[in-house]
Each structure stands twice: as C-alpha cells, then as structure tokens.
Amino acid sequence: MTGWLGAFRRAEALPEGFERQVEMLHRPLADRIAEAARAAGRCLVVGVCGTQASGKSTLCAVVAHLLAEAGLKAAVLSIDDLYLTHEERAALAGGVHPLLATRGVPGTHDVELGLSLLDALACPGEVRLPRFDKARDTRRPPEEWERFEGPADVVLFEGWCVGARPQGEADLAAPVNALERDEDPDGTWRRYANAALAGPYQALFGRIDLLVMLQAPGFEAVLAWRREQEAKLRARLSAGGGDLSRTMDEAALARFVAHYERLTRHILDEMPARADVLARLGPARELLSLRL
8 A cells, every 4th residue: 555545554553454445435435425515515514423433533534535635625523522621521520410520422512612613614714623632531722723724615523423313211211231220320311411412412413414324233342442442542652652541441441431332322223224324334343335
C-alpha cells in the first residue's frame, strides 16, 4: 500500500487488509455520499452510527479524504466532542443521579452546541470544532479546538448513538446488567437518558439527511473491540511518555462499557431496518455485507 492510505494505515496501526476494506466499504460509501450531496445542492449531514470501537472515526477520516478527492469539502464532527464538561456532569450526578458523572448516555452531551455547529458548518467562514480530551475526561480549551473553513459540502456526524430512537416505557423496567440492577434499581438514570433521547436529541438527529450504520455482530463484540482500543492507547502513551494511569484496567473498562449496553442493544435491534446505508461487520470488524 502506498500514498496517503498506506501512511494512514501505518499511523493508525490498522491491519494489512485495510486497503481491501476501503475498496469494499469506504469508497462505495464515499461515492454514495457524493451523489447525495450533489443532488441536495447544500450541506449534507451524514449520520454515522456504530458501537464503541466499531471503526467510525477511521471510516469518517477515510471517507472525508475520498470526498476531497472528488472535489467536496467534508467536516467531521463526533458526538463524543459534544460531551458535557467534567464539572457539568458532576452537577448532574449530584442533582439527578450519580451515574450521570460518566460520559456516554443521552443527557451527557451539549445538544445545543451540536445544533449550532451544524448551522455554522453550512455557512461561509471559520468554525471552531470542539474537542473532548478523554484522558482528562473534559472538553479541551477553545484555543485547542480544530479550525474548519466553511461552508462544508458534507458533515460526517459520527457517534455510538447518532440517529438513535428512544425505548418504550415498558422496555425500561427491567435492568439489562449488574450496573443497572445495583446502581439504578429504581430506573431513574435510564429514564433520564431515555427522556433526553426522546426530546432534545431528536432535534439534533432530525438534521441527518443520510443515516449510515456500522452494525456490530452483537453487544458481546463491543468489550473485545474496546479492549483493543485501550491497548492501542496504552501503547501510544508508553511510546510518548504519557500517563498510563489515565487508561482503564479490565474491571474499569467492563464497567464503563456497561453504561452503553442498554441503548447499544436497542440500536442493534431497531436501526438496521431503517438505516439508509447498512454495513454489517464480523467479529474482526470485517465487512460481511453492504446495503447502499
């Protein structure tokens, strides 16, 4: 592999077969998005939904490059960069439920910021894209935010719950794991998250023109994929002399992933039938099928 794609694969420590995945998934998807953007004649918002560590960020980076080659300017916005600050979530934890201190579920993002960014990216001028520092568990200062010169032809809006719909009230009654059973026995946390998803988040997700889903083989794959992601982070920190205490051990990682289990299972069950583009992934994140 040569050129930018080879350099990208090496920088991201991606497997040798990644080039084939690009030809099977990323390039057809970029062509589909380019066609839709030109037909729309305005900034097209593409939602990219996938579980933790399913390859959303990698996919968006490659697709943005392919769109640039096709003459289209693409901005990438992650819902992770819309997380409330550590202090804001601490206030929610104190006032609503302790589990809201942990970033992830609906109710822990700044939805209004997301809406304002989508508006700004459609217009000429510089846009500052927020960046969340997961190691420090808070948003980076504005001077460290990425600069994008608008207008964008395409916004690739990615995240684990992007485009999700709320559950019914009856589905919230029984806990799905030990975290919910032991730390949310009366359902306050999960009902708060579901209400947020049913309310403000639908305005944000309603801006999506094209919904792309990376479908994991099941929730069980998420912990294994997230474990690989954490190992990569530790390797990067070790090589750069970083603080390894900011990474998660096995117990902490399993507990963290448990926060996402309820909605992840719901998305895997509900979204495939309505996604505009569906990429089914195998246990090694290999592409099994693509519905464009």
